[in-house]
Amino acid sequence: MNEQIASQRHWSTQKERGSLFLMRLTALSVRLFGRRLLAPVLYLIVLYFFVSARSARRHIRQYQRYLAAWSGNPALQPTLGSVFGQFIAFADNLLDRLDVWRGRLRFEQVQLVDPSGIRPRLLRSQHGGRGEILVVTHLGNPDVCRAMAELGEQVPLNVLVHNRHVAQFNRLLGEAGDRSMRLIQVSELDTAMMMDLSQRVERGEWLAIAGDRVPLHDGRRVTVNFLGHPAAFPQGPWLLAGLLRCPVNLLCCLKVDGRYRIHLDPFLDSAGWERGRRDAAIAGWVQRYADHLATQCLLAPQQWFNFYDYWQNASAEATDAN
Amino acid sequence: MNALQQDIAQLIINTLNLEDVTVADIPPDLPLFGEGLGLDSVDALELALALQKRYDIRIASDSKDARQHFTTVASLAAFVQAQQEA
Numbered sequence: 001m002n003e004q005i006a007s008q009r010h011w012s013t014q015k016e017r018g019s020l021f022l023m024r025l026t027a028l029s030v031r032l033f034g035r036r037l038l039a040p041v042l043y044l045i046v047l048y049f050f051v052s053a054r055s056a057r058r059h060i061r062q063y064q065r066y067l068a069a070w071s072g073n074p075a076l077q078p079t080l081g082s083v084f085g086q087f088i089a090f091a092d093n094l095l096d097r098l099d100v101w102r103g104r105l106r107f108e109q110v111q112l113v114d115p116s117g118i119r120p121r122l123l124r125s126q127h128g129g130r131g132e133i134l135v136v137t138h139l140g141n142p143d144v145c146r147a148m149a150e151l152g153e154q155v156p157l158n159v160l161v162h163n164r165h166v167a168q169f170n171r172l173l174g175e176a177g178d179r180s181m182r183l184i185q186v187s188e189l190d191t192a193m194m195m196d197l198s199q200r201v202e203r204g205e206w207l208a209i210a211g212d213r214v215p216l217h218d219g220r221r222v223t224v225n226f227l228g229h230p231a232a233f234p235q236g237p238w239l240l241a242g243l244l245r246c247p248v249n250l251l252c253c254l255k256v257d258g259r260y261r262i263h264l265d266p267f268l269d270s271a272g273w274e275r276g277r278r279d280a281a282i283a284g285w286v287q288r289y290a291d292h293l294a295t296q297c298l299l300a301p302q303q304w305f306n307f308y309d310y311w312q313n314a315s316a317e318a319t320d321a322n
Numbered sequence: 323m324n325a326l327q328q329d330i331a332q333l334i335i336n337t338l339n340l341e342d343v344t345v346a347d348i349p350p351d352l353p354l355f356g357e358g359l360g361l362d363s364v365d366a367l368e369l370a371l372a373l374q375k376r377y378d379i380r381i382a383s384d385s386k387d388a389r390q391h392f393t394t395v396a397s398l399a400a401f402v403q404a405q406q407e408a
Contacts, residue, residue, distance in 0.1 A: 191370040191381045191388040198371050243367050275339040278364065 035095060046091040050084055056307040060086050063304055066227040066311075067297055076301055089255075089302040096255070097143045105260070110144065110253075114264040118249050122206060131201035133241050134251045135211040135267065135289070139296055140303045142210065144253035144262060156205040158197075160186045160240075162215045187215070189236065194243060201244050208251065209237045211289055212306065222279075224287040227294050231311045238282045241271035248285075250292060254300040263296070323350055327399045330373075334395070337372040338365055350396035358394075366392050373398070379405040 029038050050057065061078045064086070068076035076082075099105045112119065118132075125131055134157075136142045161183050186193060186209075197207060213234065214221045220235040241248045248268040254261055267289070273281040297304060323331070323345075331348040334340065338361070352358045355366070369392070373379060379402055381388050391401040 189367060191367060191392075194367045194371060195374050195381055198374065239364060239367075243364070243371060275341065 035099070039091075039095060042091045042095060043088065046087050050087045053307075055309070056087075057083055059307055059309050060304075063227075063306075063310065064301070066229055067294075067301060067304075070228040070294060071298055073298075082302070086302045086304070090305055090307075092255070093141055093303070093305060096141055096260075100141070100143045105144075109260070111259060111261045112264070113261055116264075116266045118264040118266060125204040125206065127204075129204050130246060131204050131206045132247045132249060133237065133244070133271075134206060134208040134249050135237050136208050136251045137212045137293060137296075138210065138305050139212070139293060140252055140254040140300060140305075141260065142253065144260060156182065156200075156203075158200060158205055158207050159183050160207060160209040162187060162213075186236070189239060189243075197240065198244055201246055207240070209240065210234075211237050211250075212293065222283050222286050224283065224290045226290040226311075227297070229311050231290070233286045233290060235282055235286070238271065238285050241268065242273050242278070242281070245270055245272050247271070250289070252296050254296070254303055256300060265292070267292075323395075324399070326403060327395050330398050330402070331395050333372055333376060334359075334369060337369055348395055350399070351394050354392060354394060373402065377402050377406065 029041070060083050064076060064078035064082060068074060068078070096105065121129070121132065159182065162185070184197075201207065211233065214232050215234060215236070220239065221232045222235050223230050223232050225231075226233075237248075247266070248271055250263070250265045250267050252263045252265075254263070268285065271285075327350045328345055331345045334348065334354070335343055335345070343359075348354075348359060354361050361369075366389075370381060370388070374381075381391070391397055
């Protein structure tokens, strides 16, 4: 019974407990010992996490099973090794994030896949253009937004997060010398927040927001098919885009053969909906987004860093739909 | 209905693309949400952005306060007027 409750805990409560503390601890240790010394320690921590967190193991196994079935590639079926591999990929990811935060990962080291020229638009918006939205994902390394801010050469990038510890994260960023990226806490889209974001977009600032995690207290979610099964996705990014009537692009950063690769894909030229067809429009976008995410999972199958019960939210919604 | 109220009613119609609705259908004291005109919270956000552009007003982050301003066309007009005089 207890275990069931624990396993159904929402990702945001799990994260708040661990992430900031872990981030701080690792940040301090990296500063003290350097990455080479820290890596084995972190692997040990992850090994402990792997052994002790039964539910996380189960959720990763489920993800791998769904991915294998959806793609029709039996080689992706979960094994003990492949599940463990995903935990190790997470340790690597944490180390890389610290490098990004400390400015060690330079833009030159990152390969940019930008067939439609989104980066030039980002640069142009500094000179009187309108801002746009970047929808990011927890597949791969979302912190590479930081590198994006750098590659935008001081184009202000606002990262919208649900985390309550924004002030502390902003201080960490400030310590790291980052002035162009700002974290903004958005627990709910209210009028004042919308007005603020709208002015930012008019000033040419860009907004980044995660498209793959449902916030705890926000009932605005939509259930679509992801890897062959219904999963709940947030409506927030798409409401924002529709209200601001601005273009939406997808940003995903994957590590392939030891090198980071940023994928920038245009998604909507200008978001908007017809009166009375808002929900249908959003559901359509989210399904297309989920399909896009699924194909990107195949590029880096072990970099799916959602360790909670990803497909649970959909069924929960069915029972408490009001 | 005064000129500002009329203007706001028209802005509501244009912003939200309310087909088959005219200014006369939105009397100043008709509730905009729920039973009245039937707008929802996303409509409210859309409307807020349109009001911001048109009248150059700011809405403070206190959301309860904001909700009160958005009750009817009359309350919106009073709010816009107060903001413009401030």
